Each structure stands twice: as C-alpha cells, then as structure tokens.
Amino acid sequence: MKVRAAVLPINAGKFAVALNQDDAAEIGVSEGDRIRVIKSGKSVSAIVQIAFGLISRGKIGVYEEIAAELNLKDGDEVDIYPISRPSSVEFIRKKLSGKKYSREELYSIISDVVDGNLAEVELTAFVLGSYLVGMDFDEIEWMTKAMIDTGEAIEFEKGVVVDKHSIGGVPGNKVSLLIVPIIAASGLLIPKTASRAITSASGTADTMEVLADVNMSVEEIKEITLKTGGVIAWGGATNIAPADDKIIRVEYPLSIDPRPQLLASVMAKKGAVGARHVAIDIPAGNGTKISSVEEGRKLAGEFVELGRRLGLNVSCAITNGSQPVGRTVGPALEAWEALKTLEERKGSSSLIEKSLGIAGLLFEISGFAQDGYDRAKMIFESGKAHQKLLEIIQAQGSKGILKSDDIPIGEEKYVIESKFEGAVVDILNQRVVRLARLAGAPKDKGAGVYIHRKRGEVVKKGDPLITIYAETAWKLEKAIEYAMENPPIVVSGMILEKYPSFKVV
Numbered sequence: 001m002k003v004r005a006a007v008l009p010i011n012a013g014k015f016a017v018a019l020n021q022d023d024a025a026e027i028g029v030s031e032g033d034r035i036r037v038i039k040s041g042k043s044v045s046a047i048v049q050i051a052f053g054l055i056s057r058g059k060i061g062v063y064e065e066i067a068a069e070l071n072l073k074d075g076d077e078v079d080i081y082p083i084s085r086p087s088s089v090e091f092i093r094k095k096l097s098g099k100k101y102s103r104e105e106l107y108s109i110i111s112d113v114v115d116g117n118l119a120e121v122e123l124t125a126f127v128l129g130s131y132l133v134g135m136d137f138d139e140i141e142w143m144t145k146a147m148i149d150t151g152e153a154i155e156f157e158k159g160v161v162v163d164k165h166s167i168g169g170v171p172g173n174k175v176s177l178l179i180v181p182i183i184a185a186s187g188l189l190i191p192k193t194a195s196r197a198i199t200s201a202s203g204t205a206d207t208m209e210v211l212a213d214v215n216m217s218v219e220e221i222k223e224i225t226l227k228t229g230g231v232i233a234w235g236g237a238t239n240i241a242p243a244d245d246k247i248i249r250v251e252y253p254l255s256i257d258p259r260p261q262l263l264a265s266v267m268a269k270k271g272a273v274g275a276r277h278v279a280i281d282i283p284a285g286n287g288t289k290i291s292s293v294e295e296g297r298k299l300a301g302e303f304v305e306l307g308r309r310l311g312l313n314v315s316c317a318i319t320n321g322s323q324p325v326g327r328t329v330g331p332a333l334e335a336w337e338a339l340k341t342l343e344e345r346k347g348s349s350s351l352i353e354k355s356l357g358i359a360g361l362l363f364e365i366s367g368f369a370q371d372g373y374d375r376a377k378m379i380f381e382s383g384k385a386h387q388k389l390l391e392i393i394q395a396q397g398s399k400g401i402l403k404s405d406d407i408p409i410g411e412e413k414y415v416i417e418s419k420f421e422g423a424v425v426d427i428l429n430q431r432v433v434r435l436a437r438l439a440g441a442p443k444d445k446g447a448g449v450y451i452h453r454k455r456g457e458v459v460k461k462g463d464p465l466i467t468i469y470a471e472t473a474w475k476l477e478k479a480i481e482y483a484m485e486n487p488p489i490v491v492s493g494m495i496l497e498k499y500p501s502f503k504v505v
Ligand SMILES: O=P(O)(O)OC[C@H]1O[C@H](OP(=O)(O)O)[C@H](O)[C@@H]1O
Pocket: 164, 165, 166, 167, 168, 169, 170, 173, 176, 193, 194, 195, 196, 197, 198, 199, 200, 201, 202, 203, 204, 205, 257
C-alpha cells in the first residue's frame, strides 16, 4: 500500500510509525505489529502505533529515526506492507513458559533490543521472563557476551585499567565521585561508565551530570581517561553495551532489577571498557536489592564466576546498605555532598569509609599496593583526589560549578522535625527513595532529601530529622503528604503505620 510520510519531530528511541486506524485495518495490522517501510529501494522494519484520529487516511507518521534512516521528508511517498514479528518474540515466549535460552537465541534478542526491533511490551516480557523464571549461568554468560559484542569496545594499549561498579539499591550511593578521582590520582586508569537511576533517586550518571557533561563517545572516554586517568560517563550515551540502557528503561518504572540482567548489565560495561581488575560493591540491608550478607556472598560468587568466564579479575565488597550512604539523596544534593567532602577532606563517615574501602580494594587486587585503604586515605587527605575530580570535570565539559556551594538545590523545602525525644532506630531506604522521587528526583536535579539524623543519633523534640527539597511546590506537597503517612526515619517508640489506615477529613 502506498502512503505519504508525515515526519513527526519526535525521537521514539526505536523504529516506529503511526498509522491511521482504517489504513492499519486495511493492511491487517494492529498496535505493536510490524510493517516494512520502503522508499527508493531502501527499507526498514517498524513497529506500528495506531493513531486514532491524529493521522489522516493515506498518511504515515514517521518518527525521527525512520525519517533519518530513509531520508524522508514530509509528503514523500512510501510503500508499506505487514511483516511477521521477529523470532526473538518467540524465544521470549519460550522463556515465559520456563525453558532455557540458547546462545543464539539470546544473541538474537539482544541484537533486536539494540536495533529497536522489540516493542515496549515485548522488552518488558523479556525482563519479566528473567525476573520470574530466571536464567542459569550459561545464559547469563551468553547474554553478557551478546551485550558486549553488539556494541563498541575500548582497548588501552598502555596502563593498568581498573573499574568499579555498584549493584545499586542503597540510597545516597555517591561513592563513585570519590573513588574515581582517588584511583585516577594514583596513576591507574579508570574509564567508568555508570547508569542512571534504576531503583534509587539518583544514579551515578545523574549525579555526575550536575557537575559535568556525561554524554561521551567511546573515543572521548578513551582520550579523557588517558589524559586525566579517569572519567564518569553515562553508559546510555555511548555505544558501549547499548542494549543495557534500553533494558534499564523498562526496569526503571517497575523498580525491578532481575538478577541475570543485573549481572550482565554491570559486567558487560566492565568487559567492554577493557578493565582488567574490577571491584563490585554489593550493598546489603533491608530495603535494598540484597537483604542479607549471606545473599550478598552468593551474588559475589556469581560476579567472580562471570568475571572468570569473561577474563576479568573480580573482587566484591559486601557493604552496609542498612541506611543511606552519607546524608543526602538526589542528584544535586549528592553531587554537593561528594564535592564538599573532597574539598574539606572530611564529612560523613559512611561516605568516606566506603569510598576509601572500595578504592583500597582496587589498589590491592590490581597489585598497586598491599595497604590499599591507607593509600586511598593518603590520596584523599592530600587534596589530590579533589584536584583530580575538578580536572575530570573540566575534561568532560564542566557545568560551570567550581565549588560545592555553587550547586543549585531545589528552592522549595520543608523540614520534618522529631515529635519527641529519643534516638533514631531505623531509616527506611525505600521510603527515603520514594520521598526523593516524589519530590522530583532524579529528573529534577535539585530535588531530594537531606538526612539530619542517622541511626543511633540522639534527637530532642523539635530537632530536624529530614529536609525535603523540590523544584516545584506541588511536588513538595506530594512528598510531604507521603512522608507524613510513611515516616522514613524512625525514632524510638514511634508508631510506624496505622492499620486499617484512618484519615481525619
Ligand atoms: O541504585 P540503583 O538506581 O538501582 O542503581 C543504579 C546505580 O548503581 C550503579 O552505580 P555506580 O555507577 O557503580 O556508582 C549504576 O551505575 C547506577 O548509578
């Protein structure tokens, strides 16, 4: 069937088109089906969206990706006809009924993810297949290798390349902003790519973006690493393991990170940047991805084994995830705390101890030093790590922030005070994250929370417990409402929740 193109100035993130419902019915396709779009001998397969009333008969709405690929302008005539779903969909369905993927099937699924050949619902089914049915170790290895092979890789001709990654899950985990400059200042190379938030209120890429550009090509990552010793780039902007960010996009709204995807997501990025020695941070504690040290140990074993299969020397640190790291949660607040700690060479002990511990582990496993922690501490206390972060920020493209207090924080704020005297007995990670997300994080960089009292600290009646920051008043309101019903910080003796809930109207 011949139709005329209407170019939609929208990036769909995949090859997609919008069809009038009657045209779709005429060629026998529905929402999510595929068609082939042909122009002057060139063709692409595209996922169909039905645009009720928005696209008139005889027209086809083409998003930017297809317009660019086929060099289409408004009014150009194209040929369309229905095609069948890619075989990956069949493989995904097989997993949902409890079967094992073959190496070829996983490669085909990951290639289709990268090429944008899977509709949102199919990609979601892939993630849910891993979540509900799981994968065995061969499948995890094949998926990781497929993720590396469908993207670009970096090779360093000289230098010792190391890397670190956290499985995430604990709020406030801004440690990479301290670890990367400590390692880079030592002369080792650390070309770190990070993801944006998955289950938290700020991923390392979101936090670093407050200070510097994080969108970098593979060439830039290599060049800046060779120049300064390290980078903190957003993996999703590179062509390094490009399937990763597309998978993370469907995990984020569900706030789930299935174990096979987690292992592959982390290790594909490490394998692709040419790292030889890798430290993995596994936060364990209530309300994180790993609830106990035992479970953390099991996952650590899986990381080490996957590393072995990929030729990487992997060591894990099971870390305290029972409450947020440091005192801040949310992109700007976390960037502020990381930079402030480097400037003043002091700050929250959970942030400093964890950063020095993981930097020290990297020094030890790479053979750089036997007293890794002490070496990391020396670099941190000498101010070299602070200078190095500023240098990395300049090299990546600075956002114009020279010191921590220049970082803009959301202007709408509200302080939650303690209603009575006592001690903080718990901080509920998931409530802290939910609160920061309701306030606008990670999208609104200035949104988040500052935690005044952590576990074991004493409070008097009226002392501040937590300050919520937001960029807009209505988001602040929503966050306050949530915090009132679901207190994120528990002071001894306090009622956590009432059941059945009772509201005064
Ligand atoms: O807590 P959630 O959002 O699930 O996990 C995602 C975070 O964990 C990792 O941290 P890092 O890059 O090693 O610092 C990722 O890159 C990302 O920043």
